[in-house]
Amino acid sequence: MTASFYLLLAIGLLGAFDVLYFHIYRCRLHLRPECRREVLWHTVRHLVYALQFLWVPHLRFHGAALLLLAVLYAADVFVAWADVWEERDSRAPQGGLPRGEYFMHVVLSLLVGLYLMSTLHAVWPDRLLPTALHVAPPDVPVALRAFMTLMGVVALGTFAHDLHRWLSRSATREATAPEPMARRVVVEALIPAPVERVWERSQQPELHTGWDLRFSQIRYLPEQDARGFHLMEYRTRLGFGLEVAGWGRYLQNAPLVRSTFEFGSEDPKSLITRGRGAWLYERRPEGTFFKTVFDYETRHGVVGELLDFYLFRPVMQLATEWSFETLRRWCAGDEHAVAHRRSRWRFLCFFLARSLGWKPEPSAARSWLGSGRAPTLTPPGTHSPAEVLP
Numbered sequence: 001m002t003a004s005f006y007l008l009l010a011i012g013l014l015g016a017f018d019v020l021y022f023h024i025y026r027c028r029l030h031l032r033p034e035c036r037r038e039v040l041w042h043t044v045r046h047l048v049y050a051l052q053f054l055w056v057p058h059l060r061f062h063g064a065a066l067l068l069l070a071v072l073y074a075a076d077v078f079v080a081w082a083d084v085w086e087e088r089d090s091r092a093p094q095g096g097l098p099r100g101e102y103f104m105h106v107v108l109s110l111l112v113g114l115y116l117m118s119t120l121h122a123v124w125p126d127r128l129l130p131t132a133l134h135v136a137p138p139d140v141p142v143a144l145r146a147f148m149t150l151m152g153v154v155a156l157g158t159f160a161h162d163l164h165r166w167l168s169r170s171a172t173r174e175a176t177a178p179e180p181m182a183r184r185v186v187v188e189a190l191i192p193a194p195v196e197r198v199w200e201r202s203q204q205p206e207l208h209t210g211w212d213l214r215f216s217q218i219r220y221l222p223e224q225d226a227r228g229f230h231l232m233e234y235r236t237r238l239g240f241g242l243e244v245a246g247w248g249r250y251l252q253n254a255p256l257v258r259s260t261f262e263f264g265s266e267d268p269k270s271l272i273t274r275g276r277g278a279w280l281y282e283r284r285p286e287g288t289f290f291k292t293v294f295d296y297e298t299r300h301g302v303v304g305e306l307l308d309f310y311l312f313r314p315v316m317q318l319a320t321e322w323s324f325e326t327l328r329r330w331c332a333g334d335e336h337a338v339a340h341r342r343s344r345w346r347f348l349c350f351f352l353a354r355s356l357g358w359k360p361e362p363s364a365a366r367s368w369l370g371s372g373r374a375p376t377l378t379p380p381g382t383h384s385p386a387e388v389l390p
Contacts, residue, residue: 001138007115022101046159053152057145063131188291189365193331321367
């Protein structure tokens, strides 16, 4: 099974690039209603390949147990055929497959054919053995076997995540998808505290850094712009002695109501080059409605865009949600909230849980990526912070 192992490894790596770059980043299939059935076949394929990534590095099937492999590979062939059949209609509004993706599919088809032939050649003699399932790793480095096992776990998690999302959308019968290019970070919370307290704890740097996980230090600089606003310096400790520095300045500031701001960084370790955002404060009978909407540009070209799309922006979204929830609890009277929730390990557990579909309690802060023009807690007639962003 050594040849089969290396062929499957190549298929897995190329397939991951195909999914991440073409399916998600470039074509935005998960955001297009006409591509929902194609996305469903991709979801099923995640499960089919997860099982292959998990058995090839570790197991051998003997005798009648080979029927399990026959079913698995038959499912693989059927899903591939169904996907190709569905692509013709689902990609028509986009003008068909991009040339790069078409070439990728041709290469993958050749590799899959070689992989199936190699696997059949390797397991064919095992049909004569007594029915059994044995631990018999192929003759490959342990690190590569561990890596393929990790690929299987990731593919299995992706299958569970995508299936949950697909079923949720089917249950609610969504008629439209989110705006493909609207990826502003939007976070809101209904805080049971007066707006004066929320304003103070979010506008004073020494209080702000207490609850906001994204920053380790914020300070006003002596320099002022033409309107008298002080420039601000942001610092975030990444660990292992690394630190990222950035700057910020107000664009507008209406105390207890709204502040809009601009931010950026010249630090090459920062993915953010420049961005803009807004904070909205509104009195409510229940306390204070507090919301932010922000967006930014990235550095490092396509690599930076891909890193932002798949990792950095989701982390920023959920780190802001986590921080808003910390502020909500603190303003509501939980004096231990700040110290308890500054732990990045706790945030990591929260990030993984939210990424897998866990929903926080209804009263907690909430977040999403979108335009910011469809707030869930803002009553009719209220302006969204997104409306003040350029």
